[in-house]
Amino acid sequence: MENLSYSLYFMAQVLLLLIPLLLLSLKFGGVRKNQPRLPPGPWRLPIIGSLHHLFKSPLIHHALADLARRYNAPVMYLQLGELNAVVISSPDAAREVMKTHDVIFATRPLSATVRAGSMIADGLGIAFSPYGERWRQLRKFSTMELLSTKRVRSFRPIREDETARLVTEIAACPPGELVNITIRVATVVANSALRAMMGERFRRQEELLECITQAIKIATGFNIGDFFPSSRLVRAIDGTGRKAQAVQRKLFELVDHAVEQHRERRSGQSAIDSEDEDMLDVFLRIQEEGDLGCSLDVGDIKAIIVDLFVGGSEPTATTIQWAMAELMRNPNVMQRAQTELHCALQDKSRVTEDDLVDLPYLKLIIKETLRLHTPGPLLLPRECQEACEILGYDVLKGTIVLVNAWAICRDPKYWDEPEVFKPERFKEGTTDFMGTDFRYTPFGAGRRICPGLAFSLANVELVLAMLLFHFDWQLPPGVIPSELDMAEEMGVSIRRKRDLYLKPTLRVPL
Numbered sequence: 001m002e003n004l005s006y007s008l009y010f011m012a013q014v015l016l017l018l019i020p021l022l023l024l025s026l027k028f029g030g031v032r033k034n035q036p037r038l039p040p041g042p043w044r045l046p047i048i049g050s051l052h053h054l055f056k057s058p059l060i061h062h063a064l065a066d067l068a069r070r071y072n073a074p075v076m077y078l079q080l081g082e083l084n085a086v087v088i089s090s091p092d093a094a095r096e097v098m099k100t101h102d103v104i105f106a107t108r109p110l111s112a113t114v115r116a117g118s119m120i121a122d123g124l125g126i127a128f129s130p131y132g133e134r135w136r137q138l139r140k141f142s143t144m145e146l147l148s149t150k151r152v153r154s155f156r157p158i159r160e161d162e163t164a165r166l167v168t169e170i171a172a173c174p175p176g177e178l179v180n181i182t183i184r185v186a187t188v189v190a191n192s193a194l195r196a197m198m199g200e201r202f203r204r205q206e207e208l209l210e211c212i213t214q215a216i217k218i219a220t221g222f223n224i225g226d227f228f229p230s231s232r233l234v235r236a237i238d239g240t241g242r243k244a245q246a247v248q249r250k251l252f253e254l255v256d257h258a259v260e261q262h263r264e265r266r267s268g269q270s271a272i273d274s275e276d277e278d279m280l281d282v283f284l285r286i287q288e289e290g291d292l293g294c295s296l297d298v299g300d301i302k303a304i305i306v307d308l309f310v311g312g313s314e315p316t317a318t319t320i321q322w323a324m325a326e327l328m329r330n331p332n333v334m335q336r337a338q339t340e341l342h343c344a345l346q347d348k349s350r351v352t353e354d355d356l357v358d359l360p361y362l363k364l365i366i367k368e369t370l371r372l373h374t375p376g377p378l379l380l381p382r383e384c385q386e387a388c389e390i391l392g393y394d395v396l397k398g399t400i401v402l403v404n405a406w407a408i409c410r411d412p413k414y415w416d417e418p419e420v421f422k423p424e425r426f427k428e429g430t431t432d433f434m435g436t437d438f439r440y441t442p443f444g445a446g447r448r449i450c451p452g453l454a455f456s457l458a459n460v461e462l463v464l465a466m467l468l469f470h471f472d473w474q475l476p477p478g479v480i481p482s483e484l485d486m487a488e489e490m491g492v493s494i495r496r497k498r499d500l501y502l503k504p505t506l507r508v509p510l
């Protein structure tokens with residue numbers, strides 16, 4: 001009897017507990033109907049969310065491509081610490097982000113590392129300025145004054161001089177010696193870019209390059225503080241913010257120094273011919289003339305120069321390095337490219353930029369290289385400024401959006417034999433770099449598309465043409481083409497993990 005009354009009492013307790021739970025769940029069920037329909041994604045842990053899934057590969061674009069495949073999710077939701085993120089892995093979804101809703105996604109997120117750097121106090125430059133009037137003015141200034149076709153053409157003597165120096169140095173190597181292509185190419189691209197930006201007069205070039213290397217390491221490292229922006233403790237333990245600040249300060253001090261050098265030179269001489277101006281000259285002239293329609297202070301100048309140099313040099317160099325590696329792995333393609341060059345140049349002893357127009361196959365090689373080795377595999381992140389829908393899924397305001405252009409460029413749904421290097425695939429059709437074919441967006445698309453396209457391609461085409469015209473190339477002894485190491489490593493762009501060494505044989509002396 002005692003047991004029975006205890007059981008009744010227990011059941012009554014359970015019922016008493018269940019009724020409110022039932023009511024709550026009914027209420028909760030009602031709310032759920034109005035809850036956002038988030039895209040699918042991997043399971044999450046408390047606090048860190050989906051972060052642990054990213055550690056499955058040291059290359060984040062690989063890890064994200066695997067997850068998107070596993071969850072069959074062209075639009076995939078991830079909770080990265082305190083941040084909401086959505087990863088885009090299909091051309092249709094990419095079109096919605098970079099075309100249909102371009103304005104909503106035209107701002108970039110500012111990570112805790114970037115916020116911590118003094119960058120913000122000095123000016124955000126083009127890449128980090130939020131979408132709006134200020135960004136529009138800076139972008140217009142850059143595209144019309146610094147990176148226009150006319151301006152890029154005016155840097156032609158610099159490019160031809162630097163590439164001629166590269167050929168002379170390689171030709172002077174003892175016969176049979178292996179040449180480190182990775183370093184040679186990185187140097188020629190950095191020197192061309194620095195001369196175009198700051199002229200030949202910049203005396204602290206080595207210091208600047210070292211500082212930029214540091215900045216790249218910090219910006220591309222895995223900084224746990226970036227995922228917990230509200231936690232001072234995590235940021236303090238992480239310590240990246242302090243390092244970023246120190247490097248940024250040094251970087252800006254060096255650019256300040258270059259600005260001073262330019263000011264001194266300008267004050268001591270009459271107007272510089274527009275053809276002879278480097279980018280800093282253009283900045284200072286426009287600042288003096290004051291006809292930009294907006295203020296341009298030294299902070300802006302510093303931030304833009306750093307943007308252009310940091311954002312532009314490494315992707316340009318890695319494109320050339322990957323192209324050389326692919327040509328060594330594909331001797332037929334190499335032979336065809338060299339035949340095209342020698343036919344187009346006939347008896348000439350050097351390549352000039354005028355010759356590049358007659359090299360359609362070389363241009364196909366560059367396109368194919370940018371497909372297989374998309375330098376910015378996740379483009380540059382965007383931030384959702386207003387809740388919206390992508391392929392029927394809700395994307396919340398403040399969500400970080402990553403477009404996995406690398407995964408789309410290697411997806412067999414959109415490319416025939418995607419892992420094979422086949423420049424001919426671009427022969428037919430109209431796919432170009434302008435971001436209108438969302439299967440292929442190595443330079444991004446929409447309002448934020450890369451403004452350095454012409455500047456970059458001018459370098460890639462000339463350096464490649466010179467290397468293939470003046471030399472024949474062999475792999476190191478014992479390495480066969482199909483076994484050439486193609487491992488990747490994360491930098492500002494996806495670069496080769498190990499340097500590429502090749503043996504040159506001089507074919508056409510300069």
Ligand code: HEM
Pocket residue numbers: 126127128139147307308309311312313315316319374375376379380441442443444445446447448449450451452453455456
């Ligand atoms: C092969 C070489 C290059 C590749 C693959 C590349 C790729 C990209 C990509 C994917 C973006 C983001 C686009 C988006 O969000 O839709 C970007 C932005 C940018 N790139 Fe490049 N880039 C290259 C070279 C350059 C060069 C040479 C410069 C300058 C001299 C440059 C300057 C910039 C700047 C300033 C932005 C930010 C634009 C903005 O936010 O409005 N890039 N680039």
